[in-house]
Amino acid sequence: MSQHALRGMNDIRPPDISIWHEVEKCAHEIFPRYLYQEIRTPILEDMSVFTRSIGDTTNIVEKEMYVFQDRGGKWVALRPEGTAPVVRAYIEHHGNPDEVVRYYYMGAMYRYERPQQGRFREFHQLGAEVLGISSPKLDAEVIHMVDVFFKHLGIKNAVLEINSLGCPICRPKFLRAFFDFLHKNEDKLCSDCKRRMEKNPLRALDCKNPGCDALTREGPSIHDFLCEDCEKDFDTVLETLGLLKTEYKVNPKIVRGLDYYIKTTFEFTSNALGSQNAIAGGGRYDGLVRLMGGPNVPAVGFAIGLERLVDIIKAERNLTAPVLNRKGLFFATLGEKALQKALVLAQQLRNANIPVGLDYEGKSLKSQMRKADKMGAEFVMVIGDSELEKNEAQLRNMSSSTETTISLDQILQALQSIPA
Ligand code: HAM
Numbered sequence: 331m332s333q334h335a336l337r338g339m340n341d342i343r344p345p346d347i348s349i350w351h352e353v354e355k356c357a358h359e360i361f362p363r364y365l366y367q368e369i370r371t372p373i374l375e376d377m378s379v380f381t382r383s384i385g386d387t388t389n390i391v392e393k394e395m396y397v398f399q400d401r402g403g404k405w406v407a408l409r410p411e412g413t414a415p416v417v418r419a420y421i422e423h424h425g426n427p428d429e430v431v432r433y434y435y436m437g438a439m440y441r442y443e444r445p446q447q448g449r450f451r452e453f454h455q456l457g458a459e460v461l462g463i464s465s466p467k468l469d470a471e472v473i474h475m476v477d478v479f480f481k482h483l484g485i486k487n488a489v490l491e492i493n494s495l496g497c498p499i500c501r502p503k504f505l506r507a508f509f510d511f512l513h514k515n516e517d518k519l520c521s522d523c524k525r526r527m528e529k530n531p532l533r534a535l536d537c538k539n540p541g542c543d544a545l546t547r548e549g550p551s552i553h554d555f556l557c558e559d560c561e562k563d564f565d566t567v568l569e570t571l572g573l574l575k576t577e578y579k580v581n582p583k584i585v586r587g588l589d590y591y592i593k594t595t596f597e598f599t600s601n602a603l604g605s606q607n608a609i610a611g612g613g614r615y616d617g618l619v620r621l622m623g624g625p626n627v628p629a630v631g632f633a634i635g636l637e638r639l640v641d642i643i644k645a646e647r648n649l650t651a652p653v654l655n656r657k658g659l660f661f662a663t664l665g666e667k668a669l670q671k672a673l674v675l676a677q678q679l680r681n682a683n684i685p686v687g688l689d690y691e692g693k694s695l696k697s698q699m700r701k702a703d704k705m706g707a708e709f710v711m712v713i714g715d716s717e718l719e720k721n722e723a724q725l726r727n728m729s730s731s732t733e734t735t736i737s738l739d740q741i742l743q744a745l746q747s748i749p750a
Contacts, residue, residue: 336451337445339452340450340637346644349643350636350640353643357434357436357479361479365432366460371409371412371415371418371437375406375414376405376406377407379414379415379418379622380407380409380410382621382622383414383417384590385530385588387529387533387589388530388533389587390411390441390587395408396408396410408440409437409439410439411455411633413615413618413631416435416459417459417619417629419433420433420624420627429462434459435455435456435457436455436636437455438453439454447604447606448635450637453635453637454635454636454637455634456636456639457633460629460630463630466564466566467566467570469613469614470570472612472630473490473492476632477490479634480609483639483643484643485642487600487646490571490577490596490597490598491579491581491584492567492581493583493584494552494594494595495532495585495592497557497560498617499557499559501555505531507550508531508549508550509528509531511549512531515545518541518542519545520537520539533587536583536587568580578596590615591613592614592617593614593616594630595613596613596632597610598634600638600642603641608638609634609638609642612630612632614630616628616629656706656728656729657707657708658686658687658705658706659684659685659686659707659711659741659745660709660711661675661686661687661711662695663689664714666692667718668713669689671713671718672713676688679745682746684742708728710726711725712726721737725744
């Protein structure tokens with residue numbers, strides 16, 4: 331039986347891989363401007379890193395984590411998200427709670443979800459976390475950075491939705507009122523929301539079931555319960571976003587699918603995607619470091635779903651058919667001596683960063699020209715006995731169909747003198 335990748339897991343291949351490279355390069359360029367440094371954490375962590383942080387009554391912990399016992403009998407999990415590992419690493423490596431730490435990361439995450447368009451079991455996130463600053467102005471700046479990043483990639487259709495979830499002082503009052511509302515309307519809730527209603531009523535606000543969604547829109551709003559501090563902080567976030575010219579929509583239903591958030595929560599969505607329209611999500615999670623055994627350090631962050639981001643870039647650039655971006659040179663050779671010469675010349679050009687292709691099998695010229703075309707070579711040079719004798723050959727530009735005679739010792743100089 332032939333082998334296939336696991337359901338919900340994908341090979342990322344050309345031509346898409348070049349968009350992935352572009353996105354990664356853009357992150358390495360933009361995030362350090364805001365003083366973020368890259369961190370790479372292990373894909374596998376002790377299971378408790380996630381169960382303690384994300385919350386037992388979230389979909390991720392209840393149904394989606396890849397969990398197993400390793401050969402030593404330890405319960406481990408493939409990371410379903412990047413925040414908890416970063417907090418674990420912060421606690422492990424940073425002793426001083428007054429130090430501000432800014433990390434960004436990229437990598438594969440794993441959730442055993444039902445795969446569909448834009449929803450996978452292995453997917454990739456690009457995220458960032460700031461530990462050590464409680465100012466709501468930072469929340470706005472973090473959100474603004476995501477906006478700047480999207481704009482750099484040419485994304486026009488991202489919409490920012492923002493909310494405040496309150497703090498441990500005001501949220502319980504809202505939760506009580508919201509629970510009473512759910513309790514009165516229990517018959518309209520899905521079985522998951524009914525089951526979680528008592529322990530975690532907020533999950534109903536995030537539920538995708540149309541009945542739960544319609545019902546919760548009529549229920550009490552967190553904004554009627556925010557304490558003075560939370561209201562002031564939320565106003566500061568919105569004001570600062572205005573100052574930084576980042577447009578937003580306030581949406582009291584943005585509660586997020588993870589339990590660690592307080593105060594600011596946000597999502598970026600795009601109408602270029604199908605039903606899985608969230609490209610990024612994040613918020614403030616001031617209690618998490620302490621909950622995971624560290625000092626009482628405030629924190630805020632976000633993660634962008636890279637598969638969805640790449641899909642949007644493709645859709646917005648209308649990249650259904652790959653654009654052939656010709657580059658490099660192909661040596662078509664006639665005879666063993668010519669091939670040997672080409673092998674040596676190829677190394678010189680590759681050392682100068684020029685992609686070079688060759689035929690190693692003595693195929694016909696026609697077949698070699700087909701290979702050059704498949705490679706997308708910008709130039710082709712045919713070398714046979716007479717070229718070797720004269721030590722010069724024709725350099726053919728495949729885009730303009732022009733030819734120039736070049737000394738075999740001067741190919742690199744000739745290519746470098748051609749304007750890009
Ligand atoms: P999240 O909303 O669970 O947040 O995930 C962030 C983004 O990852 C989503 O907006 C989506 O684009 C992408 N994503 C999530 N699940 C899948 C999936 N199954 N297939 C494809 N893409 C997916 C977090 O993970 C938080 N750690 C974000 C954060 C960082 N909050 C604070 N700091």
